[in-house]
Amino acid sequence: MNTDVRSTPIWLKLLQYPLVRLALLGTPLFYCLGFSNAFMEENKGHPINQAIAAMSMIALAFWIYVGFARYIERREPTDVSLRGMGREVGIGLLIGAGLYTCCVLILMILGVYKIVGINPVSAMLPAVPLALSAGFLEELVFRGALFRIVEEWLGSWVALLVSSVTFGFVHLMNPDATLTGAIFISVEAGILLAAAYMVTRRLWMSIAFHMAWNYTQSAVFSGIVSGSFNEAGLIKPVIAGPEYLTGGSFGLEASLTAFLLCTTAGVVLLVKAVREGRIVRPSLARLKGDLPPVSQ
Template structure:
């Protein structure tokens, strides 16, 4: 299987110390994490000085503060990693791919989550109680949609999956990034071990396979953002345990394994089943196209 899809390879003339302390997968992951943490502290200080995190701040200002603390550090740290350490073009975030991969992923996310809600409705678990035309939707779109979509995809697929794949191969990178993605949601309101496992399988595996097939972060960002926007802003379902003020006022009934409980529909077996079917389809595509990258010791 070809390793041509790997974005970065250690320069052959790099000294031994640089191979370990600068260019190795572990070193680059640590560099990104430290850089993002430093930028996060700086962003938090700036928004606090502007009063956007004060108790008197409005919902939009608070959302912009969360967006700045969540999105900017990840985006800037990733640009520094790619440009200063890897010294290459940001092909996986090329702006020319937004109208194709980005919008395609967004449409796919809307359709996929709408299918989840449709099945929950047919099974008698999802109920529409009314509409809410005055929903405060913009802060939710900014934070849960755009902020989470871009920042979490950069961290999990752009850094963790991509860099781990260079050393351990696609299989291990898929497993590691999915487990990390599920564990990252364990502290959310209403989270359980089941909800984290469901997130790891349905979203962690699906989004990693989507990146493996397209090699574009915009596809993952589009699907991730659309999933969250559809879940919270459109259908009024909690997004990973966080309350959503949606255009539809809804409720869910039945056992937690069906409705998803307080965590939201992401913890439902319906979401798990539909996302797993999509993952299987992507897995077949990746296998037939021979897109899986072997571990570095096999490539040598």
Template sequence: MNKKTIGQKILNHSSTKIIIGLIVCGGIVGVGQTLIQQILNATSINKDFKNLIEGLFVAVLTIVSYSYLYKFYEKRKITEFSKKGITKNLTIGIGLGVVLQSLTILVIYLKGGYSVVTINPILFIIPPLSMAFTSAIFEETLFRGIIFRILEEKLGSYIALIISSLIFGMLHLANPNSSLITGIGLAIQAGLLLGAAYIYSRNLWFPIAIHFAWNFTQSAIFGASVSGNAISKTLITSKIEGAKWFTGGQFGPEGSIQATIFCLIAAIILLTLSYKEGKIIKPYWKNK
């Protein structure tokens, strides 16, 4: 066995592909974001619009860096961002995200814990809009496009789903007002559901749409905190109060029990459909 063969095996190992992907995509986006911030800071553009432009730039840079890296690295066509079926995936994904978040808020409302304080100008949706699509595209590309997809190739759909979900939940433990309970909740709400969405659609547009709609509806429309972070401007200024189990407390509705239950049900439905349609990938040792 020569050194070239050893080097090729190391380069094509799953862990290597994940690490390189995270470093390259994260690094390019980080540098690009810094540069666009410096350029925008030199202008007199409104702060909210600066953040919107920055978010669009980061989103495009994320998709481009991922696509070119893995097209070259894995020598294949990047179907994860295919235009085929994009309208269907975005429409259904946004609809599902809105419904799941609305059901979560509905429980709070029915328990007497949600009330509208003020309805603000329409331009107040710009900050949460910027946050929602930027985080959806960046996080889904890294977590579902890189971590989950590459793990799934070797370990199969179910094991990759568990590992990537736990990683997603653990990383959110660092968020403001987070706890072990909220971390587990996010592992199910986002990790499990969005991973199941990728398995079912076999592209990133579907989980991106769900992720975007969930965050945007939660913040811009219902005026709630997102993963412990309060948004400065929202279309509706709301007051959420009551027991932590159904309001999520200061972490926001994602910390509630109903959010986890609704997302778990949706994930189970998607996984069941994926199984029936033969979209579940087996671990490599079961294919021998």
């Protein structure tokens, strides 16, 4: 950040205080997410309407995020810049789709997941707007706003804990959520998504992973997505087995299979972030609120 702290107006210093920034940025982003989720629910069976709403909310959320970065935080929003986006999106898509596919393959070997038929390819379309909405909007809220601001204030480890627990337990709002599912998501997804941000210092990889996981889960393997919905995808399965393998009503995120695979992948990325010196330590001045945000 190029802003000279000594020349920063008092009103801007107040707006740049971490808790104030969390409220000012997090609230409108969370409303975008909430509106998108509500619209998806009210327009089931109308994927075109859902896609228009999802893209509109994503565009609005990015406009809010970039504008807030430039005019309040006084930084260049490099965490959402387009340069290098393609590579990070590609890696995120591969990790997300690959991890979920590995989980299903393990269940198939164990005889828990059995393929009994194939639906028309058109069955894969309704999951597109849902995956876009969750991937973009949830990552802007939980990694772009919550993790990033807490990290600048209290350091990477506190930010990892706060963002992971918040992200996991927000899923308790879903209709078929379980406490086990919320705890598992806090660990497996909270670590993986935050670590992806720490390694790249950008949001694209975590956005792409989130989208690919949700889309593969629903559109390809007809799985339950985080206790929220269960739409028919490409594959017609019969899933029968203990809840610690299937995840029960919450879906595969609440299974030991997903927990072990995703947590392992997250720890690998976290170790990479540590080795590359990507960990932010809390600054005493920042703890007092005397410094502006860390430049990205």
